[in-house]
Amino acid sequence: MINTALVSWKAFGPIVPEMFLVCIGLFLIGLDVFAPKRREFLPWLTVIGCLAALLMVAGEKDIVGFGGMIICDSYAAFFKVICLIGVILTALMSEHFRRTEGLNQGEYYSLMVFSAVGMLLMASAGDLMVLYLGLELMALSIYCLVGMPRNDGRSAEAAMKYLLMGGFASAILLYGISIVYGLTGTTNISQIAKFTVSGNLLHNPALLAGLGLMLAAFCFKVAIAPFHFWTPDVYDGAPTAITAFMSVGPKAAGFAVFGRVLLTGFPQFHDQWGILLASLALLTMAIGNITALSQTSIKRMLAYSAVAHAGYSLLGVLSGTAEGLSATMTYLLTYGFMNMGAFAILVLLASPGNRRESLEDYKGLAKTNPMAAFLMLIFMFSLTGIPPTAGFVGKFYLLKAAFGAGYTMTVIGLVIFSSISAFFYLRVVRYMYMSDPQENISLDFTPGISAALGIALLGVLGIGLLPGSVIGQAATALLGQ
Amino acid sequence: MSAPLLSALIFFPIIGGFSLLIVKREDVQAIKIMALIISLIEFVLSIPLFFMFDKTTYLMQFTEHHSWIPAFNINYSLGVDGISVLFVLLSTLVTILAILVSWEAIEKKVLEFFLSILVLEGVMIGVFCATDIFLFYIFWEVMLIPMFLIIGIWGGPNRIYATIKFFLYTLIGSLLMLVGIIALYMKGGHTFDVIELARHSYPIKFQIWLFLAFFAAFAVKVPMWPVHTWLPDAHTEAPAAGSVILAAVLIKMGAYGFLRFSMPILPQATQAMMVPMIVLSLIGIVYGAVICLAQKDLKRLIAYSSVSHMGYITLGIFCLNSQSVEGGILQMINHGVVTGALFLCIGMVYERTHTRVIKDYGGLASTMPVFGSFFLLFTLAAVGLPATNGFIGEFLILLGSFIYRPWAAFFAATGLVLGAWYMLWLYQRVFFNPINKKVVGLPELTTREIITLLPMVGLVFWIGLYPDAMLSFMHVSVTHLIDQVQGSAGAAKQVAAIVLH
Numbered sequence: 001m002i003n004t005a006l007v008s009w010k011a012f013g014p015i016v017p018e019m020f021l022v023c024i025g026l027f028l029i030g031l032d033v034f035a036p037k038r039r040e041f042l043p044w045l046t047v048i049g050c051l052a053a054l055l056m057v058a059g060e061k062d063i064v065g066f067g068g069m070i071i072c073d074s075y076a077a078f079f080k081v082i083c084l085i086g087v088i089l090t091a092l093m094s095e096h097f098r099r100t101e102g103l104n105q106g107e108y109y110s111l112m113v114f115s116a117v118g119m120l121l122m123a124s125a126g127d128l129m130v131l132y133l134g135l136e137l138m139a140l141s142i143y144c145l146v147g148m149p150r151n152d153g154r155s156a157e158a159a160m161k162y163l164l165m166g167g168f169a170s171a172i173l174l175y176g177i178s179i180v181y182g183l184t185g186t187t188n189i190s191q192i193a194k195f196t197v198s199g200n201l202l203h204n205p206a207l208l209a210g211l212g213l214m215l216a217a218f219c220f221k222v223a224i225a226p227f228h229f230w231t232p233d234v235y236d237g238a239p240t241a242i243t244a245f246m247s248v249g250p251k252a253a254g255f256a257v258f259g260r261v262l263l264t265g266f267p268q269f270h271d272q273w274g275i276l277l278a279s280l281a282l283l284t285m286a287i288g289n290i291t292a293l294s295q296t297s298i299k300r301m302l303a304y305s306a307v308a309h310a311g312y313s314l315l316g317v318l319s320g321t322a323e324g325l326s327a328t329m330t331y332l333l334t335y336g337f338m339n340m341g342a343f344a345i346l347v348l349l350a351s352p353g354n355r356r357e358s359l360e361d362y363k364g365l366a367k368t369n370p371m372a373a374f375l376m377l378i379f380m381f382s383l384t385g386i387p388p389t390a391g392f393v394g395k396f397y398l399l400k401a402a403f404g405a406g407y408t409m410t411v412i413g414l415v416i417f418s419s420i421s422a423f424f425y426l427r428v429v430r431y432m433y434m435s436d437p438q439e440n441i442s443l444d445f446t447p448g449i450s451a452a453l454g455i456a457l458l459g460v461l462g463i464g465l466l467p468g469s470v471i472g473q474a475a476t477a478l479l480g481q
Numbered sequence: 482m483s484a485p486l487l488s489a490l491i492f493f494p495i496i497g498g499f500s501l502l503i504v505k506r507e508d509v510q511a512i513k514i515m516a517l518i519i520s521l522i523e524f525v526l527s528i529p530l531f532f533m534f535d536k537t538t539y540l541m542q543f544t545e546h547h548s549w550i551p552a553f554n555i556n557y558s559l560g561v562d563g564i565s566v567l568f569v570l571l572s573t574l575v576t577i578l579a580i581l582v583s584w585e586a587i588e589k590k591v592l593e594f595f596l597s598i599l600v601l602e603g604v605m606i607g608v609f610c611a612t613d614i615f616l617f618y619i620f621w622e623v624m625l626i627p628m629f630l631i632i633g634i635w636g637g638p639n640r641i642y643a644t645i646k647f648f649l650y651t652l653i654g655s656l657l658m659l660v661g662i663i664a665l666y667m668k669g670g671h672t673f674d675v676i677e678l679a680r681h682s683y684p685i686k687f688q689i690w691l692f693l694a695f696f697a698a699f700a701v702k703v704p705m706w707p708v709h710t711w712l713p714d715a716h717t718e719a720p721a722a723g724s725v726i727l728a729a730v731l732i733k734m735g736a737y738g739f740l741r742f743s744m745p746i747l748p749q750a751t752q753a754m755m756v757p758m759i760v761l762s763l764i765g766i767v768y769g770a771v772i773c774l775a776q777k778d779l780k781r782l783i784a785y786s787s788v789s790h791m792g793y794i795t796l797g798i799f800c801l802n803s804q805s806v807e808g809g810i811l812q813m814i815n816h817g818v819v820t821g822a823l824f825l826c827i828g829m830v831y832e833r834t835h836t837r838v839i840k841d842y843g844g845l846a847s848t849m850p851v852f853g854s855f856f857l858l859f860t861l862a863a864v865g866l867p868a869t870n871g872f873i874g875e876f877l878i879l880l881g882s883f884i885y886r887p888w889a890a891f892f893a894a895t896g897l898v899l900g901a902w903y904m905l906w907l908y909q910r911v912f913f914n915p916i917n918k919k920v921v922g923l924p925e926l927t928t929r930e931i932i933t934l935l936p937m938v939g940l941v942f943w944i945g946l947y948p949d950a951m952l953s954f955m956h957v958s959v960t961h962l963i964d965q966v967q968g969s970a971g972a973a974k975q976v977a978a979i980v981l982h
Contacts, residue, residue, distance in 0.1 A: 290573065336492050363685040366590070381626060386652075387619040396659070400553070403663045411663075426629070433632045434641055471552045 014065030014072045014124070017056040017080070018117050024049035025113035032106020039106065043095035043448060046109045047088050050116065054084045057120075068188050069127040072475035076124035078329050083119040083335050086249035087112055087457060089240050089340045093347050093357035095448025097241040101149060107146060112245065115141035119253035128177045128187040130258055135173070138250055139160050139166050145245075146238040148232070158237025165230040169220035176213030183207050185284045189265040196268055211266055215273065218261070222254035223310045225284040232291075235303035240350065240357075243299065244343030247306045248336040251313075255332055258317050259325045270320040275316035278410045284311030285417040292424045301424055302342060305383060308421060309335050312414060315398045319405035326474035327394075328399035333470065334390035337459030338382040344452045345376045348443055356441070362428055364437025372443055373432040375453055380425040382460045385418050390463035397471065486547050487559040491607045491724065494523050494576070498599030501592055509591045510958050513584060516595035519642055521575045523602065526571040531603040532622050534566055536953055539891055539961035541612055541676070542566075549616070553666075555673050559610040563958030564810060567951060568609045568733060570819050571731040574936060575729040576584065576602040578821070579722035581933040582828050585732030586721055588633055594635055596724060601627040605730050614662055614742065615673040621734070622655055623697075625768060628723070636718040637837075643711075643718035652712040654701035661694025679745040679965065688750035695743045696754075702735030706765035709788045716784035717837070721828020724780065728787055729821035733813045736794050740810070740962065744798075751801070759882075764890045765792030770899035774906075779837045782907060786863065789896055790816045797878035801966055805881020806959050807952055814951060815862070815944060819871060822859045822937035826852065830928050833923045839907065844916030848923050855913050855926075855934050860940045862909050864901040870944035900972065 012019065022436030027049075030043060057080045063072045090112060097110075125131035143166065147159025181187050183206060184195035201207050220227040235243045262273060288308025295301035316328030349356045349365075349372070366373035382389035395418065403411045425434070463470050499518035504511050535542055541560030549557040569701050579598055587594045606629070607620035625648055631643035662673070668687060669678045683691070701708045712732070716724050769789030776782035794816065797809025813820060830845070830852065831837060846853040862869035865876075875897065883890035926934075944951055 268633060346487075370593075386626060387622045392619075392622070396663075399660065400663050400666070403660065404667060408660075411660055412657075416653070419653040421647060421658055422649060423645070426648060429629075430633060430641060430645070433630060466549075468548075468550045468552065475552050478823055 011065060014060075014063050014070040015121075017053045017060070018120050020056065021049065021053050021113050021117045021120070024053075025110040025117070028110040028113065029106050030135040030268070032110075040104055042109045043091045043098075046091040046113060049113065050088045050091070053116075053120075054081060054088075057081060057084065059480065064126065066130075068190070069130045070121075070124050071126035072124050074473075075260070075325070075329075076256065077478045078474060079123040079252050079332075080120050082252040082329075082333050083116055083123065083249045085322060085333075085455075086245055086252065086336055086340065087116045089336075089344070089452050090245040090249075092342075092448045092452035092455070093241045093344050096444075096446045096452075097239065097347050097350075099218055099444075099446070100347075100350050101239055102352075105148070108145065111141040111145050115145070116249065119123050119249055123256040125257065125260065126189055128180070128189065128261075130133065131189075131261070132170075132173065132177065134253070135257070136170060137171070138253060139221075141248060142242070142250060145242045146234060148242070149239055152237075155239065155299065156237075158234045161230055161237075162234045165220070169217045172213050172220075173217030176210045176215075176217065179206060179210030179213065183210065189261060192265040193267060196266070202268055205459050208269070208272065211269060211273070213215040214261065215276070218254060218258050218470070219280065222251050222258065222313075223284075223307050224280050224314060225287045225307065225311070226280075228284065228287065228307045228310075231307050232303040235306065236297065236300050240299065240343060240347050240355070242345075244340050245304070247339050247343070248332075251306075252332045252336065255313055255317065255328055258314075258330065262317060263320065263325065267320070274318050274320055274405075274407075277314055278407055281311045281314040281318060282413045283411060284314065285307065285413060288419045289417045291419070291426075295424070296359055297357050297405055298359050298362065298428065301359070302339070302346075305425075306339070308417065309339070309383075312395065312398060312418070315372055315402040315407070315410060315414060318410075319401050319407065321401065322406050323475070324401040324405060326471075326477065327397040329465075329474045329477065330397050330471055331394035333474075334394035334460070334463050335384075336378050337456050337463070338389070341375065341453060341456030341460060342383065343377040344449060344456060345372055345379070348372060348445070348453070349441065351441075359427065359431060360438070361383070361441075362431040363435040365432040365441070368437050368441050369443050375457060376432060377429050378457065378460060380428050384422045384425045387463045388461070390460045390467075393467040393471070486526070487543050487561065487569075487606075487610045487699075488545055490523065490527055490573070491559075491603045491610065493526065493603070494519060494599040494606075495603035497523075498596045498603070501596050501599075504592070506592055512595055514593050516599060516647060517577070517580050520573070520580050520601060520602070524573040524577055527570055530561065530566055530569055534561075534563075534954065535561070537957060539563065539958045549613075553615075553673075554671055555615045556613050556615045557616060558674065559616075560612045561610055562652070563955040564962070565609045565635075567810075567814055567954055568730065568737065569606050571733075571814060572602060572605045572609070572730050575726060575817065575821055578933050578936065579725050581643060581841035581929060582725065582825050583720065583722040584929060586828060586832050590634060594631070596725070597627040597630050601631070602724065604744065605726075605734075608734055609615065609737065611674045612675050614675055614678065617742075618655070618659060618662060624731070624734075625651055625655075628727070630722040631726075632715055632719045633856070635720040636723065637720075638718075639714070640669070640718040643714040643864075646711045647715040648700050650708065651698075654698040654708075657694050661691050665691060665895075669746075675741065675746070683747070684748050685753070688747040689753060692743055692747050692750035692754055695738065698955060699735040699738040699743065700761075701737070701953040703732060703791050703795060704735065704788065705761050705791070706768055706788065709765065709769075712788060713781050713784040716787070716824075717778060719781045721824060721831065722826040724828070725821045728783075728824055729817035732787065732791060733817060736791070736798060736809065736813055739795070740806075740968075741799055744962060745965045748968075751799075751966055755799055755801060759886075759889055762792045762796035762799065763889065765789065766796065766893055766896035767899070770896050770903060773903040774899070777839055777909075779827050779831075779839055779842075779911070780824070781837075782903065783820060783827065786903065787820055788899070789817070789900065790820065790863075792896065793875060793878050793893065796882055796889065800881045800885040800889070802879075802881050802884055803956075803959050803963050804877050804884065807882055807955050808874050808877025808879075810955055810959070811870075811944070811948065811951055812878060815870040815874045817857055818937050818940045818944070819862045822934060822941075823863065825933060825937070826856050826859065829926065829933075830923075834919060836919065839910050841919050842911040842917055843914040843920065844912070845920050845923075846912040847916060848920050849925050851931070853936070854925050856912065857895070857908060858938060858941065860904050862945070864904045865897060868942070868945050870941050870948070873945060
């Protein structure tokens with residue numbers, strides 16, 4: 001009897017970080033309710049909790065738990081690290097953000113932590129059901145976060161849109177899963193691949209349809225065109241810190257699922273999904289970059305840029321190779337740092353009653369606040385993909401992987417569209433450095449935002465100058481090894 | 482050589498530039514002096530390259546080698562040979578002059594300006610020293626950032642258009658080259674080392690594609706006709722220092738890229754593309770010169786003359802014999818010196834008049850006689866008068882192209898005639914003619930300005946009278962390069978012959 005008890009406790013090994021985070025989330029709500037005067041500690045507690053979870057994730061060994069439902073491998077760990085870094089940076093930003101927006105509720109932070117639990121589950125999902133659970137946990141928390149500023153019509157609209165569209169996507173996903181389950185008799189991702197071969201399903205149109213439906217839902221989650229229409233509105237309407245969070249965490253989790261399902265579950269169909277995703281990637285890059293050109297609000301511009309970057313990241317997945325996946329992983333990490341950095345500047349610039357989301361507000365920033373302008377300059381060049389920043393390293397790896405897999409035209413497409421993207425990223429630099437200031441903005445570098453900017457800068461320049469270790473990590477974290 | 486001299490040359494100005502940040506922003510004088518001292522120390526640091534360079538070998542010298550991204554076999558490897566060493570020296574010299582000419586001209590964001598110039602210097606040297614093609618690419622792209630800022634922040638009225646055009650042109654070209662570099666890596670045994678890559682032989686069709694990919698980057702930078710249109714805008718709008726660096730060093734990198742990468746790595750494609758490249762060069766020579774005749778703006782005229790002169794350089798390089806290639810490289814230095822000096826001069830006079838329109842000038846020779854003599858000297862060097870450096874370079878290129886095809890030399894020579902026409906006509910309009918009201922009473926050159934111009938005068942005569950001082954650096958390296966291009970093509974023919982039998 002004692003032995004079984006031991007065994008059953010051990011079975012929870014693979015989800016220790018998740019359980020820990022759930023406790024943190026509950027604790028944050030509790031603190032909010034029972035010690036409302038201590039609310040200024042909320043962001044810091046979130047940061048500490050996520051850091052602890054990060055250490056746990058990093059220390060995890062390769063284990064498979066719950067009968068193959070949860071897979072803890074270095075692939076999952078890499079994505080979990082990206083998501084947790086996303087949460088940490090968002091919490092740090094929120095420390096500043098709550099002063100301007102008055103978002104002081106405890107549930108803000110606990111919802112963030114709960115969505116992180118969802119992402120972590122998605123990253124290590126070995127079964128379509130766990131995947132779905134994780135996805136819903138993540139999505140539901142984020143719907144609430146988007147609508148958090150209750151008195152703001154834009155936020156409410158964004159939350160509503162996101163909820164409806166997200167619900168629709170989830171339904172499509174479930175439909176796809178049920179078809180796949182019906183044909184293969186399993187929801188275990190690696191078993192699906194086996195049954196496809198043994199059940200002679202390689203040319204089964206229904207299975208392809210099921211896969212197609214699942215892909216559509218994943219594309220929705222990571223904002224791949226033509227399933228990206230929610231992105232600009234939701235990103236624009238959400239509180240800025242949450243927008244930053246959405247552009248990194250859920251996206252990384254979405255790509256983790258993307259890679260795992262396609263490469264473990266449907267590797268035999270690479271001929272079909274490879275070419276399909278290649279055309280979607282091209283479409284996404286085109287729509288994201290070209291539409292971003294005409295934006296006048298920096299938040300919307302970054303939203304379209306997020307769409308474009310999803311297109312870039314897809315290049316690694318569609319290669320269908322281990323190298324491609326590690327390229328996507330590296331890219332998402334670098335994108336996390338640079339995009340979070342850019343959004344942190346947005347948060348920093350906002351003041352109560354004036355969000356300063358228009359590009360015009362950046363005119364002459366170099367004169368009034370050289371430090372903020374210089375940081376923004378680095379993030380913009382990184383998003384463009386100019387060395388010695390992380391953006392270049394990530395893009396280079398993607399290009400290399402996709403080229404190695406034979407997608408030459410997609411590679412050339414990326415190159416052309418990222419030259420186009422230079423135009424709108426540089427417009428920010430141009431406004432900051434080459435125009436005269438319109439108002440004298442005084443910025444308040446609070447500890448939280450300074451820390452967030454510092455970490456982002458360190459990530460962007462660190463990976464840019466010494467990419468060796470990160471690439472090494474990503475390259476060894478290959479699926480199934 | 483144990484001391485990492487090249488790394489020092491690359492990183493000293495970059496670190497030096499950022500150390501300006503410790504100076505108080507308002508203390509403009511201290512910033513200027515500090516920047517000048519940094520650039521002078523940098524120049525002194527580069528002098529050993531001139532004296533300790535071994536002219537008897539084509540191998541890379543002063544080499545450094547460290548692993549950088551082991552997963553991709555990317556190394557931080559540096560080295561100079563006879564082709565690149567002179568450009569390092571040119572960069573360190575020109576930066577000093579660029580700082581001197583900006584002394585009074587830059588009034589806003591002084592700290593950022595000198596920071597950009599110093600960072601740019603380090604990065605430029607990196608471009609010439611990198612022997613790992615990935616590292617080269619990094620420096621090549623990083624260069625865009627300071628230059629973008631220099632033109633865009635401190636440039637003329639139309640600066641934003643010019644800097645965006647410059648950035649986008651170069652970026653598209655560079656990114657296509659990046660795809661080429663990745664392709665090369667895949668086929669060339671998963672290495673980025675230039676020398677290793679050159680040892681491989683690639684299928685001819687692959688070589689042609691790759692040549693075109695590299696062409697996209699290098700031709701834009703040179704700039705070759707028809708992708709030259711960014712240059713007049715960038716040159717015209719850039720501040721004097723920006724124009725000088727652009728003319729003297731930046732646009733040389735395109736030609737350098739052909740010499741360092743396209744030719745040794747893709748020898749057969751180089752031979753196959755020889756005629757198209759020569760034709761483009763000739764069009765550039767004549768087109769640039771004819772356009773010069775119609776210019777109303779001083780800086781624009783010199784910019785178009787650069788298009789014409791760069792045509793000579795690419796002509797020399799692609800005639801693929803040792804005279805023409807040596808002439809091409811020497812002409813790169815010459816053009817850097819002469820056009821750099823002309824832009825310095827224009828910067829000095831612009832500071833006084835704030836106009837670049839040729840019509841606003843006239844009779845400057847009587848108001849600023851010393852300036853007039855300097856300008857005359859550089860004008861004559863630009864048209865290639867014997868005893869100036871321009872003559873030697875152009876003569877070697879013409880000689881080399883005549884050996885290759887007399888018709889090429891013929892067309893190139895028409896460019897010389899046109900060159901003499903537009904330059905002397907410019908001189909006449911600006912310095913002779915009746916005195917224009919706008920130039921009455923202009924102050925003569927200050928000592929600082931004369932000091933800025935003197936090194937260039939020295940170089941004009943030094944190279945003009947004793948060209949072997951420079952040519953001796955290149956002989957061995959150029960011969961080796963020609964062997965690589967001609968030899969491997971010959972070897973490939975032999976292999977093909979054996980296979981066919």
